[in-house]
Every structure is written in structure tokens, then in C-alpha cells.
Amino acid sequence: MGKTVIHNCIRRLRFGADEMTQQQLADRVGITRQAIIAIEKGKYFPSLELAFRIARTFNQPIEAVFQFEESK
Amino acid sequence: MNYHEKSAWICTICLLAVYVPYFVVVAMYPAAYIALFVIATVFLAVLMGGFHAVMAITTSKVLKSGDTPELDEMDRLIELKASKYAGIVTGVLVLVWTLNAFILIPANAIPSAMVADPGSAVASISITHALAAVHVLFLGFAIANLVYYVSIIVGYRRLA
Numbered sequence: 230m231g232k233t234v235i236h237n238c239i240r241r242l243r244f245g246a247d248e249m250t251q252q253q254l255a256d257r258v259g260i261t262r263q264a265i266i267a268i269e270k271g272k273y274f275p276s277l278e279l280a281f282r283i284a285r286t287f288n289q290p291i292e293a294v295f296q297f298e299e300s301k
Numbered sequence: 302m303n304y305h306e307k308s309a310w311i312c313t314i315c316l317l318a319v320y321v322p323y324f325v326v327v328a329m330y331p332a333a334y335i336a337l338f339v340i341a342t343v344f345l346a347v348l349m350g351g352f353h354a355v356m357a358i359t360t361s362k363v364l365k366s367g368d369t370p371e372l373d374e375m376d377r378l379i380e381l382k383a384s385k386y387a388g389i390v391t392g393v394l395v396l397v398w399t400l401n402a403f404i405l406i407p408a409n410a411i412p413s414a415m416v417a418d419p420g421s422a423v424a425s426i427s428i429t430h431a432l433a434a435v436h437v438l439f440l441g442f443a444i445a446n447l448v449y450y451v452s453i454i455v456g457y458r459r460l461a
Contacts, residue, residue, distance in 0.1 A: 261376070263457070
């Protein structure tokens, strides 16, 4: 099994949502701003529940926010 | 910097500030531990309490909500990993201590006691040897505590 990478476009979606700040998103999904920063940078992969909450905040399906990629 | 990371920094600095001098003095005067232990414990509590109070006062979020921020899933993951590392260190150090207390200290203390008092060798093991075992055990717990907080800091720094 290859190394798995989960990309996300949270940053782009935030700017599309009235330039929502990281703090605003963090408050809406119930985590810290540091966690949002880590998720955006791809250093921390959120739980499924948190991923759904983030996607729901932007009214998007989860696969529109997070893309799973498995390298060989 | 996250509130919990700041807290870990405070705990690390306080532990180092209190326990490094404590163990240096105890290594020189093993029998003087009771007064030192009380002083170190009180000083540690005052330092940690004081710094956390200052941090809470200067953090606007804490002032607004009146409570410290809750741990989110990333904070919990970092804490869990830190607990795992601290647990491993505790286990290894307790094993080392057991070896030290049950084999090495008697092996060194009994022959010297037998020379001094051949009739009651085991009963006359010096108090210094016995106290050394206690101090080594306490040092192990202090190191494990330090590993816990340092692991939390490293966890946050890696994700920053």
C-alpha cells in the first residue's frame, strides 16, 4: 500500500465564503485556529466527523473539500 | 501559539527550574531531601499556578469565556501521543530503578556493610544507599513528566 495524501481546498473555499477567516471557521466547526492552519497545510488530517462539519459549513459535499490520493 | 502549547511551555520551564536544582542538591546531600522536597513541591505549585494565572489574565478568550479553551481533536491527539511517550519512559525508568534498587544497591551496600559490621550486614545498609533508590525513582517520574510536556510542545511545533 502506497503513501496516502489527503488534499483539501479549505483555503479557497474560505475566500469564496465572504473571505471567512480561519478563526471564524474554527469557531463554526468547534476547533482551534491552530487546527485549521494544520489542516489547510495538510499537516493534520481531520477525523471524518470534523471533515463533514467543515464540508457542511461551506455547503459542499465532503469530496469537494477533501480529495484522497494514494501514490504507488 | 495555542493556549495548551503555552501551558506546556510553562510546565516544562517550571519543572526544569525546580527539579534541576533539587536533584543537584539532593545528589550532594541525599539525606536532606525532606525539607528540599517540601520546598520544591510548594515552589513548583506556586510557579505553575502563578504563570497559568498570568497567562489566563492575558488571554482574551479566557477572559471572555471565564474558562480555559476546551481541547479539540488535534489537541487530544497530541496529548495522547505525549502520554504514550511519557508512559514508555516511565516503564523503562521503573525497570531501571528496580534493577538498581534490588540488585545494584544491595550488591554495593552489603559488602561494605559486612566489612563495617559483619554480624548484621543487611540491617546496617546505609541510609544513603536506601535514599538514593528513592531519589532515583523520583527522578524517573520527574523525567517522565518532562517528556510528557516536551512531547506536547514538539507535537504542536510539528503541526505549526
